[in-house]
Amino acid sequence: MSNKLIIQNLECVREDKIIFKRLSCDIESNQTMLIRGKNGSGKTSLLRTIAGYISKYNGSILFNDNDLQVNTELLSDFRFVGQKNSLKENLTVQQNIELWQLIYHTKNNVSEILDLLDIKMLLNKDIDSLSDGQKKLISLFRLLISKAKVWLLDEPLVFLDTNKIKLLENIILQHNQSGGITLYSSNNDIDLKYDLLINMDDYAVL
Amino acid sequence: MQFYNLISRDLKLAFYSNTNFLFAASFLILILILIPFVFGTNISEFSILFTGFIWISIALSILLTLDRVFTSDYEDGNLDTIILTQQPLELIVCCKFISHWIANCIPIIMVIPIAGLLFEVNMQDILNIIINVFAGSPGMVFIGAAISALTLGSKRADIYKTIIIIPLYIPFIIFGANQESGLVLLGLSLIAFIFSLFTSTYSLRLYAE
Numbered sequence: 001m002s003n004k005l006i007i008q009n010l011e012c013v014r015e016d017k018i019i020f021k022r023l024s025c026d027i028e029s030n031q032t033m034l035i036r037g038k039n040g041s042g043k044t045s046l047l048r049t050i051a052g053y054i055s056k057y058n059g060s061i062l063f064n065d066n067d068l069q070v071n072t073e074l075l076s077d078f079r080f081v082g083q084k085n086s087l088k089e090n091l092t093v094q095q096n097i098e099l100w101q102l103i104y105h106t107k108n109n110v111s112e113i114l115d116l117l118d119i120k121m122l123l124n125k126d127i128d129s130l131s132d133g134q135k136k137l138i139s140l141f142r143l144l145i146s147k148a149k150v151w152l153l154d155e156p157l158v159f160l161d162t163n164k165i166k167l168l169e170n171i172i173l174q175h176n177q178s179g180g181i182t183l184y185s186s187n188n189d190i191d192l193k194y195d196l197l198i199n200m201d202d203y204a205v206l
Numbered sequence: 207m208q209f210y211n212l213i214s215r216d217l218k219l220a221f222y223s224n225t226n227f228l229f230a231a232s233f234l235i236l237i238l239i240l241i242p243f244v245f246g247t248n249i250s251e252f253s254i255l256f257t258g259f260i261w262i263s264i265a266l267s268i269l270l271t272l273d274r275v276f277t278s279d280y281e282d283g284n285l286d287t288i289i290l291t292q293q294p295l296e297l298i299v300c301c302k303f304i305s306h307w308i309a310n311c312i313p314i315i316m317v318i319p320i321a322g323l324l325f326e327v328n329m330q331d332i333l334n335i336i337i338n339v340f341a342g343s344p345g346m347v348f349i350g351a352a353i354s355a356l357t358l359g360s361k362r363a364d365i366y367k368t369i370i371i372i373p374l375y376i377p378f379i380i381f382g383a384n385q386e387s388g389l390v391l392l393g394l395s396l397i398a399f400i401f402s403l404f405t406s407t408y409s410l411r412l413y414a415e
Contacts, residue, residue, distance in 0.1 A: 051290060055411075076292040084283025088219065095222045102215035103288055105208055142287065 002029040003064055003149050005050075005181055010059035012045050019045045020203040023059075027183065027196060030176045034192070035185040037200025043185035044083070046200065047152045050183070051080040063150070077149040081156060085139035087127045093138055094123045097145075106146040113144045116171070133159040140168065143175070151175060153184035162190070169193055208293055209301060216305030226274070230267040231313035237263040238321050252325045257335055260321075261382045264314055264343055265375050268350050269368060275306050275351045276406075280358050280413070289410065299355075299406040303348055303399075311343040334385040341388045342378045345395030349374050352402035355409045 004026070011021040019042040027033050035043045048054050050061055052068060052075045061068045068074060087096050097110060114120045117137055127135065136159045143151055151172070157165055169192045172182045184192065220226035241255055279285040288298060315336055322332040353371050357363035377394055381387040 052292075053286065053289070073292055075290060078290060080286060080290055082283055082286060084281075084286070086283040086287050088223070088278075088282060088284075091219075091222050095218075099215050099219055099284075100287070102211045102218065103284070103291060105211050105291070 002179055003181055004028050004062075005150060006060075006062040006065075007050070008060045008062070010046075010049065010057060010061065012042065012049050012054065012057050014045065014054070018205045020200060021205055023198070023203045025196065025198055027181050029179045029181060031195040032172060032176060032182045032184070032193065033196040033198060034194040035183060035198050035200060036187065037185075037204065039187075041200040041204040043200055044154050047080065047082075047154050047183065047185060050150075051075065051078055051152050053080075078152060079143050079148040079150070080152045080154070081139055081142060082154045083158075085135050086142065087135055087139060089127045092124050092126055093119065093130075096127065096138070097141065100142055100145055104142075104146050108146060110141075110145070113141060116144070117141060117167070131159075133161060133164065136160055137164055140171075144171070149180055151180065151182045151184075153182065155186060156184055157186050157188050157190065157192070165190060165192065208291075209297060212288070212293070212298065212301035213305045213308075216301065217309060220274070220305070220309040226271075226309055227313055229271065230310040231317040233267045233270070234260070234263045234314055234317055235321060237266070238324070253327045253331070256322065256325045256327050257331075257383055257385075260318065260335060260339065261379045264311070264339065265346065265372070265379065267314065268310060268343075268346050269371060271306070271310050272350045272354045272367065272371075274309075275302050276355050276358055276410075285410075295407045295410050296403060299351075299403055299410065302406075303344075303351055303402070306351060307344050307347045311339070311347065314343070315339055331385065334388075337388045338382050338385070338391055341395060342382050342391035343395075345391070345398035346375055346378050348395070348398040348402035352405040352409075355406040358409060358413045 006026050008024050010023040012019045023046070025033070035046060037043050045054065049057050052072060055069070063074050066074055086100075088099070091099075101107065101110075114123070117140065119134070119138055119141070122130065122134060122138070130138070136156070140156065156168060160168065172192060176182060238259055241252065241259060245255065276285065279288065289295070318336055318339065319332055322335070350371055353367055357367055378391065381390045381394065
Protein backbone atom coordinates (compact mmCIF):
# COMPACT_ATOMS: atom_id res chain seq x y z
CA MET A 1 0.00 0.00 0.00
CA SER A 2 1.40 3.37 -0.86
CA ASN A 3 0.93 6.60 1.01
CA LYS A 4 1.76 10.15 0.16
CA LEU A 5 2.26 13.22 2.30
CA ILE A 6 2.28 16.57 0.53
CA ILE A 7 3.06 19.83 2.25
CA GLN A 8 2.19 22.95 0.27
CA ASN A 9 3.31 26.43 1.09
CA LEU A 10 3.15 25.83 4.82
CA GLU A 11 3.40 28.81 7.13
CA CYS A 12 3.42 28.32 10.86
CA VAL A 13 2.48 31.11 13.25
CA ARG A 14 2.86 30.79 17.00
CA GLU A 15 1.93 33.59 19.36
CA ASP A 16 1.72 36.08 16.44
CA LYS A 17 5.25 35.29 15.34
CA ILE A 18 5.91 33.54 12.05
CA ILE A 19 8.18 30.55 12.73
CA PHE A 20 8.72 29.45 9.14
CA LYS A 21 7.08 30.11 5.79
CA ARG A 22 6.80 28.91 2.18
CA LEU A 23 7.69 25.33 3.07
CA SER A 24 6.70 22.76 0.44
CA CYS A 25 7.69 19.14 0.02
CA ASP A 26 6.40 15.75 -1.12
CA ILE A 27 7.10 12.53 0.73
CA GLU A 28 6.03 9.13 -0.53
CA SER A 29 5.98 5.63 0.83
CA ASN A 30 9.36 4.10 1.52
CA GLN A 31 10.97 7.48 2.06
CA THR A 32 12.62 9.01 5.07
CA MET A 33 12.93 12.74 5.44
CA LEU A 34 15.52 14.38 7.65
CA ILE A 35 14.68 17.78 9.07
CA ARG A 36 17.77 19.79 9.89
CA GLY A 37 18.16 23.25 11.27
CA LYS A 38 19.59 25.42 13.97
CA ASN A 39 18.11 25.46 17.45
CA GLY A 40 14.85 27.35 17.38
CA SER A 41 14.52 27.15 13.62
CA GLY A 42 11.17 25.35 13.87
CA LYS A 43 11.98 21.64 13.53
CA THR A 44 9.70 20.68 16.40
CA SER A 45 7.05 23.16 15.25
CA LEU A 46 7.00 21.55 11.81
CA LEU A 47 6.59 18.06 13.24
CA ARG A 48 3.92 19.21 15.68
CA THR A 49 2.07 20.97 12.88
CA ILE A 50 2.04 17.81 10.78
CA ALA A 51 0.87 15.80 13.80
CA GLY A 52 -2.05 18.19 14.19
CA TYR A 53 -1.13 19.63 17.61
CA ILE A 54 -0.77 23.05 16.04
CA SER A 55 -4.01 23.40 14.14
CA LYS A 56 -3.72 27.02 13.06
CA TYR A 57 -1.48 27.25 10.02
CA ASN A 58 -1.58 28.60 6.51
CA GLY A 59 -1.01 26.42 3.49
CA SER A 60 -2.03 22.81 3.39
CA ILE A 61 -0.88 19.39 4.44
CA LEU A 62 -2.35 16.60 2.32
CA PHE A 63 -2.22 12.94 3.25
CA ASN A 64 -3.26 10.66 0.38
CA ASP A 65 -4.94 13.71 -1.19
CA ASN A 66 -7.03 14.48 1.90
CA ASP A 67 -6.52 17.77 3.69
CA LEU A 68 -5.46 17.02 7.27
CA GLN A 69 -7.03 20.20 8.56
CA VAL A 70 -10.44 18.87 7.52
CA ASN A 71 -10.02 15.10 7.83
CA THR A 72 -8.42 15.06 11.27
CA GLU A 73 -9.39 11.42 11.79
CA LEU A 74 -6.55 10.45 9.41
CA LEU A 75 -4.11 11.65 12.05
CA SER A 76 -4.78 8.50 14.05
CA ASP A 77 -2.47 6.79 11.54
CA PHE A 78 0.35 9.08 12.65
CA ARG A 79 2.77 8.40 15.50
CA PHE A 80 4.59 11.26 17.15
CA VAL A 81 7.54 10.50 19.40
CA GLY A 82 8.67 13.76 20.88
CA GLN A 83 11.45 14.83 23.18
CA LYS A 84 9.29 13.97 26.15
CA ASN A 85 9.36 10.23 26.65
CA SER A 86 5.75 9.72 27.79
CA LEU A 87 7.04 7.56 30.62
CA LYS A 88 5.75 7.53 34.18
CA GLU A 89 8.91 7.76 36.26
CA ASN A 90 7.63 5.88 39.29
CA LEU A 91 6.30 2.87 37.38
CA THR A 92 8.11 -0.09 35.86
CA VAL A 93 8.66 -0.54 32.14
CA GLN A 94 6.05 -3.30 32.05
CA GLN A 95 3.44 -1.07 33.70
CA ASN A 96 4.19 1.79 31.30
CA ILE A 97 3.71 -0.56 28.37
CA GLU A 98 0.36 -1.70 29.76
CA LEU A 99 -0.79 1.92 30.01
CA TRP A 100 0.24 2.58 26.41
CA GLN A 101 -1.64 -0.48 25.24
CA LEU A 102 -4.79 0.97 26.76
CA ILE A 103 -4.18 4.36 25.14
CA TYR A 104 -3.59 2.79 21.73
CA HIS A 105 -6.46 0.42 22.23
CA THR A 106 -4.45 -2.65 21.31
CA LYS A 107 -3.87 -6.04 22.90
CA ASN A 108 -1.08 -7.20 20.58
CA ASN A 109 1.57 -9.47 21.96
CA VAL A 110 4.51 -7.28 22.85
CA SER A 111 7.22 -9.91 23.28
CA GLU A 112 8.36 -9.59 19.66
CA ILE A 113 8.78 -5.85 20.00
CA LEU A 114 10.64 -6.33 23.27
CA ASP A 115 13.05 -8.70 21.54
CA LEU A 116 13.47 -6.33 18.63
CA LEU A 117 14.37 -3.39 20.86
CA ASP A 118 16.32 -5.67 23.18
CA ILE A 119 14.68 -4.32 26.34
CA LYS A 120 13.31 -7.54 27.79
CA MET A 121 15.70 -7.48 30.75
CA LEU A 122 14.52 -3.98 31.71
CA LEU A 123 10.89 -5.01 31.98
CA ASN A 124 10.64 -5.02 35.77
CA LYS A 125 12.87 -2.03 36.41
CA ASP A 126 11.56 1.33 37.53
CA ILE A 127 11.88 4.07 34.96
CA ASP A 128 13.81 6.33 37.40
CA SER A 129 16.57 3.75 37.60
CA LEU A 130 17.19 3.72 33.84
CA SER A 131 19.62 5.85 31.86
CA ASP A 132 18.43 8.53 29.44
CA GLY A 133 19.35 6.34 26.48
CA GLN A 134 17.33 3.43 27.80
CA LYS A 135 14.34 5.71 28.39
CA LYS A 136 14.59 6.99 24.83
CA LEU A 137 14.72 3.43 23.55
CA ILE A 138 11.64 2.48 25.55
CA SER A 139 9.78 5.54 24.30
CA LEU A 140 10.38 4.25 20.76
CA PHE A 141 8.30 1.25 21.77
CA ARG A 142 5.22 3.34 20.99
CA LEU A 143 6.10 3.31 17.29
CA LEU A 144 5.76 -0.43 17.11
CA ILE A 145 2.87 -1.00 19.48
CA SER A 146 0.38 -0.92 16.63
CA LYS A 147 0.53 -0.27 12.92
CA ALA A 148 0.91 3.37 11.90
CA LYS A 149 1.53 4.89 8.50
CA VAL A 150 3.51 7.99 9.30
CA TRP A 151 6.18 8.26 11.96
CA LEU A 152 7.17 11.69 13.22
CA LEU A 153 10.29 11.53 15.35
CA ASP A 154 11.53 14.61 17.13
CA GLU A 155 15.25 14.28 17.87
CA PRO A 156 15.15 10.49 18.19
CA LEU A 157 18.94 10.09 18.18
CA VAL A 158 19.67 12.09 21.30
CA PHE A 159 21.15 9.81 24.02
CA LEU A 160 21.21 6.72 21.76
CA ASP A 161 24.54 4.92 21.25
CA THR A 162 25.77 3.83 17.79
CA ASN A 163 24.35 0.31 18.09
CA LYS A 164 20.92 1.64 18.99
CA ILE A 165 21.03 4.18 16.17
CA LYS A 166 21.74 1.29 13.80
CA LEU A 167 18.82 -0.59 15.32
CA LEU A 168 16.50 2.39 14.87
CA GLU A 169 17.67 2.69 11.27
CA ASN A 170 16.66 -0.92 10.63
CA ILE A 171 13.30 -0.45 12.32
CA ILE A 172 12.60 2.62 10.19
CA LEU A 173 13.69 0.74 7.06
CA GLN A 174 11.25 -2.06 7.83
CA HIS A 175 8.46 0.42 8.46
CA ASN A 176 9.15 2.23 5.20
CA GLN A 177 9.26 -0.98 3.20
CA SER A 178 5.76 -1.84 4.34
CA GLY A 179 4.50 1.44 2.89
CA GLY A 180 5.34 3.79 5.72
CA ILE A 181 6.71 7.30 5.78
CA THR A 182 9.19 8.57 8.34
CA LEU A 183 10.10 12.15 9.18
CA TYR A 184 12.70 12.87 11.80
CA SER A 185 14.58 15.86 13.04
CA SER A 186 18.18 15.76 14.09
CA ASN A 187 21.19 17.91 14.61
CA ASN A 188 23.73 15.16 15.16
CA ASP A 189 26.67 14.42 12.92
CA ILE A 190 25.66 10.79 12.75
CA ASP A 191 22.45 10.41 10.80
CA LEU A 192 20.08 7.68 9.85
CA LYS A 193 19.83 6.91 6.17
CA TYR A 194 17.53 9.43 4.54
CA ASP A 195 16.06 10.08 1.12
CA LEU A 196 15.00 13.69 1.45
CA LEU A 197 16.53 16.54 3.36
CA ILE A 198 14.87 19.72 4.43
CA ASN A 199 16.84 22.50 6.01
CA MET A 200 14.67 24.65 8.23
CA ASP A 201 17.18 27.52 8.08
CA ASP A 202 15.98 28.17 4.52
CA TYR A 203 12.40 28.72 5.67
CA ALA A 204 12.82 30.12 9.15
CA VAL A 205 11.85 33.71 9.79
CA LEU A 206 14.14 35.23 12.35
CA MET B 207 -14.80 0.78 24.03
CA GLN B 208 -12.19 3.54 23.82
CA PHE B 209 -14.03 5.27 26.64
CA TYR B 210 -13.63 2.21 28.81
CA ASN B 211 -9.96 1.85 27.85
CA LEU B 212 -9.07 5.43 28.77
CA ILE B 213 -10.79 5.17 32.13
CA SER B 214 -9.13 1.87 32.92
CA ARG B 215 -5.81 3.37 31.87
CA ASP B 216 -6.18 6.17 34.41
CA LEU B 217 -7.38 3.82 37.12
CA LYS B 218 -4.52 1.45 36.42
CA LEU B 219 -2.12 4.37 36.66
CA ALA B 220 -3.65 5.34 40.01
CA PHE B 221 -3.41 1.76 41.20
CA TYR B 222 0.21 1.33 40.13
CA SER B 223 1.38 4.56 41.71
CA ASN B 224 0.20 2.88 44.87
CA THR B 225 -0.25 5.95 47.06
CA ASN B 226 -3.13 7.25 44.98
CA PHE B 227 -6.14 5.30 46.20
CA LEU B 228 -5.08 5.46 49.81
CA PHE B 229 -4.10 9.09 49.75
CA ALA B 230 -7.50 10.80 49.82
CA ALA B 231 -8.96 8.47 52.42
CA SER B 232 -5.98 8.62 54.76
CA PHE B 233 -5.88 12.39 54.38
CA LEU B 234 -9.49 12.59 55.58
CA ILE B 235 -8.81 10.37 58.61
CA LEU B 236 -5.69 12.32 59.53
CA ILE B 237 -7.53 15.65 59.46
CA LEU B 238 -10.29 14.18 61.62
CA ILE B 239 -7.72 12.86 64.09
CA LEU B 240 -6.48 16.43 64.58
CA ILE B 241 -9.92 17.71 65.67
CA PRO B 242 -9.81 16.41 69.30
CA PHE B 243 -6.42 18.06 69.76
CA VAL B 244 -7.85 21.40 68.71
CA PHE B 245 -11.23 21.30 70.45
CA GLY B 246 -10.60 19.03 73.43
CA THR B 247 -12.56 15.86 74.13
CA ASN B 248 -16.08 17.20 74.71
CA ILE B 249 -17.95 14.48 72.77
CA SER B 250 -21.17 16.43 72.10
CA GLU B 251 -19.40 18.96 69.86
CA PHE B 252 -17.71 16.39 67.68
CA SER B 253 -20.67 15.32 65.64
CA ILE B 254 -21.43 18.95 64.75
CA LEU B 255 -17.89 19.53 63.59
CA PHE B 256 -17.83 16.25 61.72
CA THR B 257 -19.76 17.34 58.59
CA GLY B 258 -17.77 20.51 58.23
CA PHE B 259 -14.44 18.79 58.50
CA ILE B 260 -15.49 16.09 56.05
CA TRP B 261 -16.15 18.78 53.41
CA ILE B 262 -12.99 20.72 54.17
CA SER B 263 -10.86 17.62 53.89
CA ILE B 264 -12.58 16.62 50.65
CA ALA B 265 -11.84 20.06 49.21
CA LEU B 266 -8.20 19.88 50.31
CA SER B 267 -7.61 16.34 49.13
CA ILE B 268 -9.06 17.16 45.70
CA LEU B 269 -6.80 20.22 45.50
CA LEU B 270 -3.74 18.18 46.43
CA THR B 271 -4.36 15.50 43.82
CA LEU B 272 -5.31 17.80 40.94
CA ASP B 273 -1.88 17.43 39.34
CA ARG B 274 -2.79 13.90 38.42
CA VAL B 275 -5.68 14.86 36.18
CA PHE B 276 -3.90 16.66 33.35
CA THR B 277 -0.64 18.14 34.60
CA SER B 278 1.40 14.97 35.11
CA ASP B 279 0.31 13.58 31.75
CA TYR B 280 1.15 16.92 30.16
CA GLU B 281 4.61 17.05 31.68
CA ASP B 282 5.74 13.58 30.68
CA GLY B 283 4.23 13.79 27.18
CA ASN B 284 1.43 11.25 27.63
CA LEU B 285 -1.18 13.91 26.95
CA ASP B 286 0.31 14.35 23.46
CA THR B 287 0.12 10.62 22.95
CA ILE B 288 -3.51 10.47 24.06
CA ILE B 289 -4.59 13.45 21.95
CA LEU B 290 -2.96 12.06 18.80
CA THR B 291 -5.19 8.97 18.95
CA GLN B 292 -7.83 11.42 17.64
CA GLN B 293 -10.52 10.58 20.14
CA PRO B 294 -12.83 13.56 20.58
CA LEU B 295 -11.33 15.83 23.23
CA GLU B 296 -14.67 15.86 25.04
CA LEU B 297 -14.41 12.11 25.47
CA ILE B 298 -10.85 12.34 26.78
CA VAL B 299 -11.87 15.04 29.24
CA CYS B 300 -14.89 13.02 30.45
CA CYS B 301 -12.69 9.97 31.03
CA LYS B 302 -10.26 12.07 33.05
CA PHE B 303 -13.10 13.47 35.17
CA ILE B 304 -14.67 10.12 35.87
CA SER B 305 -11.47 8.26 36.62
CA HIS B 306 -10.24 11.00 38.92
CA TRP B 307 -13.50 10.99 40.80
CA ILE B 308 -13.39 7.21 41.18
CA ALA B 309 -9.77 7.22 42.33
CA ASN B 310 -10.19 10.02 44.85
CA CYS B 311 -13.75 10.38 46.02
CA ILE B 312 -14.92 6.76 46.21
CA PRO B 313 -12.25 5.95 48.85
CA ILE B 314 -13.38 9.02 50.80
CA ILE B 315 -17.02 7.94 50.65
CA MET B 316 -16.07 4.47 51.84
CA VAL B 317 -14.15 5.84 54.80
CA ILE B 318 -16.91 8.22 55.98
CA PRO B 319 -18.93 5.54 57.88
CA ILE B 320 -15.85 4.38 59.76
CA ALA B 321 -14.83 7.93 60.59
CA GLY B 322 -18.42 8.62 61.64
CA LEU B 323 -18.31 5.78 64.16
CA LEU B 324 -15.19 7.25 65.72
CA PHE B 325 -17.11 10.48 66.30
CA GLU B 326 -20.32 8.79 67.46
CA VAL B 327 -22.34 10.32 64.65
CA ASN B 328 -25.64 8.44 64.31
CA MET B 329 -26.33 6.25 61.30
CA GLN B 330 -28.99 8.52 59.76
CA ASP B 331 -26.63 11.49 59.76
CA ILE B 332 -23.84 9.42 58.25
CA LEU B 333 -26.17 8.30 55.48
CA ASN B 334 -27.15 11.91 54.76
CA ILE B 335 -23.53 12.99 54.62
CA ILE B 336 -22.72 10.16 52.24
CA ILE B 337 -25.57 11.13 49.94
CA ASN B 338 -24.40 14.75 49.98
CA VAL B 339 -20.80 13.83 49.27
CA PHE B 340 -21.92 11.50 46.51
CA ALA B 341 -23.87 14.33 44.87
CA GLY B 342 -21.40 17.16 45.51
CA SER B 343 -17.91 15.74 45.13
CA PRO B 344 -18.13 15.15 41.34
CA GLY B 345 -18.76 18.87 40.86
CA MET B 346 -15.72 19.73 42.94
CA VAL B 347 -13.57 17.35 40.91
CA PHE B 348 -14.89 18.81 37.63
CA ILE B 349 -14.15 22.40 38.65
CA GLY B 350 -10.70 21.52 39.92
CA ALA B 351 -9.88 19.61 36.75
CA ALA B 352 -11.10 22.46 34.54
CA ILE B 353 -8.97 25.04 36.33
CA SER B 354 -5.92 22.80 36.17
CA ALA B 355 -6.52 22.32 32.45
CA LEU B 356 -6.64 26.10 32.05
CA THR B 357 -3.30 26.51 33.77
CA LEU B 358 -1.56 23.72 31.83
CA GLY B 359 1.94 24.63 30.82
CA SER B 360 2.34 27.64 33.08
CA LYS B 361 5.19 27.05 35.45
CA ARG B 362 4.04 28.62 38.69
CA ALA B 363 0.38 27.75 38.43
CA ASP B 364 0.04 25.80 41.69
CA ILE B 365 -0.61 28.77 43.95
CA TYR B 366 -2.96 30.48 41.48
CA LYS B 367 -4.87 27.27 41.05
CA THR B 368 -5.64 27.10 44.77
CA ILE B 369 -6.66 30.75 44.88
CA ILE B 370 -9.03 30.32 41.94
CA ILE B 371 -10.51 27.01 43.01
CA ILE B 372 -11.27 27.53 46.72
CA PRO B 373 -13.88 30.30 46.16
CA LEU B 374 -15.59 28.11 43.57
CA TYR B 375 -15.95 25.39 46.21
CA ILE B 376 -17.87 27.66 48.60
CA PRO B 377 -21.35 26.79 47.25
CA PHE B 378 -20.62 23.09 47.57
CA ILE B 379 -19.50 23.48 51.16
CA ILE B 380 -22.48 25.69 52.09
CA PHE B 381 -25.00 23.20 50.74
CA GLY B 382 -22.92 20.23 51.84
CA ALA B 383 -23.19 21.30 55.46
CA ASN B 384 -26.99 21.27 55.19
CA GLN B 385 -28.23 17.71 55.45
CA GLU B 386 -31.25 17.88 53.13
CA SER B 387 -29.65 19.50 50.12
CA GLY B 388 -28.52 16.49 48.14
CA LEU B 389 -30.53 17.55 45.10
CA VAL B 390 -29.08 21.06 45.12
CA LEU B 391 -25.61 19.56 45.22
CA LEU B 392 -26.47 17.28 42.33
CA GLY B 393 -27.64 20.34 40.38
CA LEU B 394 -24.44 22.20 41.21
CA SER B 395 -22.43 19.20 40.03
CA LEU B 396 -24.28 19.10 36.73
CA ILE B 397 -23.74 22.82 36.16
CA ALA B 398 -20.07 22.35 37.03
CA PHE B 399 -19.91 19.47 34.57
CA ILE B 400 -21.11 21.59 31.65
CA PHE B 401 -18.83 24.50 32.56
CA SER B 402 -15.81 22.25 33.11
CA LEU B 403 -16.30 20.11 30.03
CA PHE B 404 -16.22 23.14 27.76
CA THR B 405 -13.34 24.92 29.49
CA SER B 406 -11.19 21.79 29.68
CA THR B 407 -11.80 20.86 26.06
CA TYR B 408 -11.09 24.39 24.94
CA SER B 409 -7.86 24.63 26.89
CA LEU B 410 -6.64 21.23 25.66
CA ARG B 411 -7.26 22.46 22.14
CA LEU B 412 -5.21 25.57 22.83
CA TYR B 413 -2.38 24.19 24.88
CA ALA B 414 -0.28 22.98 21.96
CA GLU B 415 -0.10 26.43 20.44
